[in-house]
Amino acid sequence: MASPIITLQPxxxxxxxxxxxxPEEDPSVSARLQRLQNNYEDFGMRRSTEAVLLVHEHGHxxxxxxxxxxxxxxxxxxxxxxxxxxxxxxxxxxxxRLMPDDGMDGGEESGRGGWDISDCIATWWRxxxxxxxxxxxxxxxxxxxxxxxxxxxxxxxxxTFAVPxxxxxxxxxxxxxxxxxxxxxxxxxxxxxxLSRYQFVxxx
Amino acid sequence: MASPIITLQPxxxxxxxxxxxxPEEDPSVSARLQRLQNNYEDFGMRRSTEAVLLVHEHGHxxxxxxxxxxxxxxxxxxxxxxxxxxxxxxxxxxxxRLMPDDGMDGGEESGRGGWDISDCIATWWRxxxxxxxxxxxxxxxxxxxxxxxxxxxxxxxxxTFAVPxxxxxxxxxxxxxxxxxxxxxxxxxxxxxxLSRYQFVxxx
Numbered sequence: 001m002a003s004p005i006i007t008l009q010p011x012x013x014x015x016x017x018x019x020x021x022x023p024e025e026d027p028s029v030s031a032r033l034q035r036l037q038n039n040y041e042d043f044g045m046r047r048s049t050e051a052v053l054l055v056h057e058h059g060h061x062x063x064x065x066x067x068x069x070x071x072x073x074x075x076x077x078x079x080x081x082x083x084x085x086x087x088x089x090x091x092x093x094x095x096x097r098l099m100p101d102d103g104m105d106g107g108e109e110s111g112r113g114g115w116d117i118s119d120c121i122a123t124w125w126r127x128x129x130x131x132x133x134x135x136x137x138x139x140x141x142x143x144x145x146x147x148x149x150x151x152x153x154x155x156x157x158x159x160t161f162a163v164p165x166x167x168x169x170x171x172x173x174x175x176x177x178x179x180x181x182x183x184x185x186x187x188x189x190x191x192x193x194x195l196s197r198y199q200f201v202x203x204x
Numbered sequence: 205m206a207s208p209i210i211t212l213q214p215x216x217x218x219x220x221x222x223x224x225x226x227p228e229e230d231p232s233v234s235a236r237l238q239r240l241q242n243n244y245e246d247f248g249m250r251r252s253t254e255a256v257l258l259v260h261e262h263g264h265x266x267x268x269x270x271x272x273x274x275x276x277x278x279x280x281x282x283x284x285x286x287x288x289x290x291x292x293x294x295x296x297x298x299x300x301r302l303m304p305d306d307g308m309d310g311g312e313e314s315g316r317g318g319w320d321i322s323d324c325i326a327t328w329w330r331x332x333x334x335x336x337x338x339x340x341x342x343x344x345x346x347x348x349x350x351x352x353x354x355x356x357x358x359x360x361x362x363x364t365f366a367v368p369x370x371x372x373x374x375x376x377x378x379x380x381x382x383x384x385x386x387x388x389x390x391x392x393x394x395x396x397x398x399l400s401r402y403q404f405v406x407x408x
Contacts, residue, residue, distance in 0.1 A: 003324055060343045120207055123400045135400035136378045139264045174340045193394040194401075196327045196339035 003199040004119075006154070008056040010203065011171050013158050019101055021166035024068070029131065037129045040145055043082040048148040049090040050077030052121060052191060053155050055171055056202040062171035063191055064155075065184075066097075066163075073172075073184050075150065090151060091115050098169070100162040116154035121194040124148040124187060133187070150194070157203075207403040208323075210358070212260040214407065215375050217362050223305055225370035228272070233335065241333045244349055247286040252352040253294040254281030256325060256395060257359050259375055260406040266375035267395055268359075269388075270301075270367075277376075277388050279354065294355060295319050302373070304366040320358035325398040328352040328391060337391070354398070361407075 026032035036046060052075060053064040065073050076097050080089040095112045102112075124133040126146035137144055163169045172184075174192040181189035230236035240250060256279060257268040269277050280301050284293040299316045306316075328337040330350035341348055367373045376388075378396040385393035 003327070058343065061340065120401050122397060123207065134382060135396045136265065138379055139262065139377070173343070175342055178338060190394065190397040192339045193326060193397050197324050
């Protein structure tokens with residue numbers, strides 16, 4: 001019954017460099033929803049996975065978030081191909097997004113990041129081809145259009161993150177995420193709640 | 205990595221009766237905070253445990269909440285005595301609050317309710333002798349004044365709940381709790397997030 005223990009490394013254990021830009025796949029939100037609908041007709045419900053990567057500063061947990069332009073924030077991760085394994089797919093997305101390319105195409109050498117992907121801490125459902133999602137399947141919805149799972153992911157004890165030059169990677173303290181739904185959106189503002197069941201041990 | 209499975213019984217599997225009133229221990233919020241402070245000086249940080257009891261209606265999960273007067277809602281559970289075991293203490297509080305008295309003083313026969321207390325799904329911290337709590341220990345706080353843990357609790361497949369006549373016990377759907385922080389407060393409105401990592405199987 002004891003709370004599971006998560007060991008956090010200090011932000012200073014990580015080095016940050018930049019790499020080639022990775023433009024958004026869709027030019028607008030409406031284009032992204034249209035593609036979701038097109039893909040639904042061909043393949044059924046979209047499955048997405050995202051990573052909650054944790055570090056600490058001065059003993060307070062921080063979540064690594066990607067900032068797109070100045071006002072849009074997201075977790076690293078993306079949707080999966082039909083039939084693709086959730087965990088392997090998330091590991092590949094994290095490699096592509098955050099690991100140095102080492103002169104290869106991103107994602108070709110799997111597991112480079114040494115990501116420790118553990119618990120699923122939340123699931124979000126998209127009931128229709130609209131922007132809103134819920135942390136449950138709403139009543140009377142029998143065919144959700146997307147299911148997104150958030151996984152707790154431990155980065156390796158030391159690492160160099162290579163961030164696409166059009167994006168920023170920032171460590172946001174839990175106390176900023178909490179009550180930060182105006183700035184970060186409901187999904188990211190809920191992360192402190194999801195993590196409160198864990199006991200954190202902060203390494204020097 | 206699969207989501208843990210939780211089996212939900214229909215609300216109709218339960219019978220609700222009333223029993224003698226159980227008045228609030230403190231006459232006001234300020235009296236409750238004053239008692240918290242007095243107890244802190246004697247015993248240190250207060251530990252509390254509360255239960256998230258789930259049922260379903262028409263396949264949608266509902267949480268059993270206690271309504272005090274017309275506008276205050278809370279989970280069943282309460283603070284623990286110094287040294288009292290968390291799980292046993294919660295089981296005793298649930299018996300006292302929700303089980304028929306059977307002509308005895310509440311809580312004397314332990315385990316009457318057959319509560320299946322499983323995961324801790326959230327922890328809330330009170331940094332000072334004030335009303336606000338957070339799902340993390342705020343930076344620079346070294347001595348929190350209260351730690352409250354929420355446990356997922358499965359009621360037995362069939363049961364009769366006896367509710368003190370000054371209180372109501374209501375099954376609130378997740379879709380009402382979500383975005384319901386004005387009505388239910390931040391702690392209860394976060395429950396849908398906390399439960400989204402589980403997969404629910406609804407029994408007829």
